[in-house]
Amino acid sequence: MKKIVIMVLSLLVLVGCDGPPMSIEAQIKKTTPEISIIGAPDKKIKSERGSYEWAGSAAMVDFAGPEGFLNSQTLVQVKPTDKLLLKIPTKVKSVSLDDITLEVSPKSGKTLEKAAYKKLESGKWEVRLALEPGQYMYTLKTKYRKNMDELYFVEYIFGVEIKND
Numbered sequence: 001m002k003k004i005v006i007m008v009l010s011l012l013v014l015v016g017c018d019g020p021p022m023s024i025e026a027q028i029k030k031t032t033p034e035i036s037i038i039g040a041p042d043k044k045i046k047s048e049r050g051s052y053e054w055a056g057s058a059a060m061v062d063f064a065g066p067e068g069f070l071n072s073q074t075l076v077q078v079k080p081t082d083k084l085l086l087k088i089p090t091k092v093k094s095v096s097l098d099d100i101t102l103e104v105s106p107k108s109g110k111t112l113e114k115a116a117y118k119k120l121e122s123g124k125w126e127v128r129l130a131l132e133p134g135q136y137m138y139t140l141k142t143k144y145r146k147n148m149d150e151l152y153f154v155e156y157i158f159g160v161e162i163k164n165d
Contacts, residue, residue, distance in 0.1 A: 040082075052155065103138065103141075135159060
């Protein structure tokens with residue numbers, strides 16, 4: 001019995017309070033948002049991970065702008081009145097979601113503008129779409145914080161095609 005207790009305690013010391021070790025790639029993957037259309041949750045919108053800085057690891061991704069990105073995607077078609085639901089994990093290991101920003105750019109434009117969104121509850125945001133028909137690229141920037149000095153970020157890019165009924 002004493003050996004079992006010692007083994008369990010040793011395992012807890014090795015693993016730590018935060019659970020088993022997780023690679024940086026696995027941690028970043030856990031930040032991937034779920035994007036769907038409110039009222040049609042089976043219509044999922046796929047995102048691509050862009051630049052990130054996480055636990056001392058960093059990568060900068062340069063997409064070819066809205067036109068290049070949107071031409072390489074199979075876009076989900078939505079109506080101007082549809083709204084998107086973003087579900088973003090709020091905790092990964094000991095890192096907590098601190099803030100998000102969302103920018104939108106039409107296929108023809110290179111300038112990013114702030115997208116209209118509002119927080120519904122912890123980890124969920126509602127996004128209002130552009131009202132004009134066309135293809136749009138969205139850039140979601142998530143910021144996570146471990147403590148006052150450690151800020152992590154991961155960027156996700158996704159696109160939609162807005163069509164009138």
